[in-house]
Amino acid sequence: MKLVVAISMALSGLLTYLLSGPGSAFEIALKNGGSFEVSEVRWGDKLEKYTANIMAPVCEEGICYNVNVTFNWNLIGEFIDYQVQPYDPLTKLDHKPFTLADYAKLQSILTNHDLIFTGMNAEELVVETAEAAVDGYSGATIEAIRDEVIDGALFTCHTLWHVANGAVVDSIRSHTQGRLDKYLIGRIVKYNTASAHYYLINNLSDEQFAQNLPEIIDLVRNGKGYFPKNAIEKIPENLFAGKEMQDFLVQNYDSLSYYTQVAALNKLQKVPLQSKLVEKLLPEISDRNSAQNQKIITLIIKNNDQASIQKLMDLLIEKKIKLSKENYQLLQELRVERLGSIEKI
Known part of the structure; x- marks a missing residue:
């Protein structure tokens, strides 16, 4: 397992090196001061993802230091992975370097949106406990989140999660929207996630819906839950006058949910x-x-x-x-x- 993690991190870093970045796309302010620049990463002239070198201040029990990492996000602002500098590894409160298991757990933390501690303020993460062997008070991680974080790196986990999943997400989404073309739309479709597909139907222009209608129809046909209904509601009304949409309804009406059927009937009223x-x-x-x-x-x-x-x-x-x-x-x-x-x- 440790070898797999090490190889994965090395390959990810190599790929980032091989991809070219044309420079800063925008800047994000850090909550605790400072900022970082987010850059486009391109393969040739095609936008592939986003990257940023992060120098984030972290303070634990009165000791402050900077963590030095590189973060990568996909085209819709979802965190992909991170790399650390070989000469500047991540460390815990006791100055012990992260183990390979710690690095793997951090990757899991940064991509998880169902953790309790991410919704808490930093001051809520610890409780003060009197210890005879220590002069004064020492902070102890609250029990409810102990298994969610890396022991000795609580605030590192908290800080980095909010960097990876904070204001940068909306900025990336906005930046990508301004550059959406046939290639990027195809790339996002292939993410094959509900979040990616919702991003598309919420951000395509009427012209882009028309240009990519076969792909959107496939998303409706294969969509789960309320997505087909929501997608039908987003497709411009004039496209329902065309053969492509009406043929889709002829072939698939019976398999659509009741609410999706009603949404389609509403769109057909004026065509x-x-x-x-x-x-x-x-x-x-x-x-x-x-x-x-x-x-x-x-x-x-x-x-x-x-x-x-x-x-x-x-x-x-x-x-x-x-x-x-x-x-x-x-x-x-x-x-x-x-x-x-x-x-x-």
């Missing part, structure tokens, strides 16, 4: 429907889902295709489905026959 989509939606009208029924009925009426409206009327009468006041009025305006056979909600 013309292709005949295949109308044929797909008609059988979805049932006596068990009045809210969704009315949205589909509205779509078919507004599409104003006489053949589809006649099929709709057949279905409403056969299944004894009531109409909303608004849909009843729309059919009245179209002078649809047999309307007297339909009840209003």
Whole structure:
């Protein structure tokens, strides 16, 4: 295990060396004073990640020192890994250098967002305990977080976690957004994480949605939880008029969650429907889902295709489905026959 950690850290450092950085992208202020510059890391002319050399002040029990590390983040500000300088290793409170196990644990800490101690202020991390062998009081790590941190390096862990996951994250996300192109969007898609996919749907322009619609549709098709619904809501309305989106709905409507279906029906309200989509939606009208029924009925009426409206009327009468006041009025305006056979909600 120790050998694997050592090799991993060495390879990561080598890769950072081989990649080229054009200079500072922006600067981040440190909470305890000072600042650090974040640079783009490029492979050729392609932005790959971000890096920064960190000299962060850490104080433990009245003893202050700087930790000297290099941090790396991906394109959406998620912490990747770190390297230490061979001549300046990390040390603990008793000046003992970190072991390989300590370095591995620090990597785990910096990439973990479910730790108790990261939500605490520095002064809350220790309790004062009287010790006969010590003149005065000595700080002891509170029991609830003892297993989360490295023994003897509590404040190093706390400081570095907040550097890695603090203000720099939003700055990276903003910086990447200003440089989004086909290549970067493809790279972020391949992260294959919910956070990456949410980043895309929240930051793409209407034009970028259109240019990358096949990739976005794949994300919707394979998305989990509420992501498909949220993605549908973010896709510009005009794209729902196109064959690509409507073909997707024809092929996948049944597999979408109820809330995703409703989001799609809302986006279709102001666009013309292709005949295949109308044929797909008609059988979805049932006596068990009045809210969704009315949205589909509205779509078919507004599409104003006489053949589809006649099929709709057949279905409403056969299944004894009531109409909303608004849909009843729309059919009245179209002078649809047999309307007297339909009840209003």
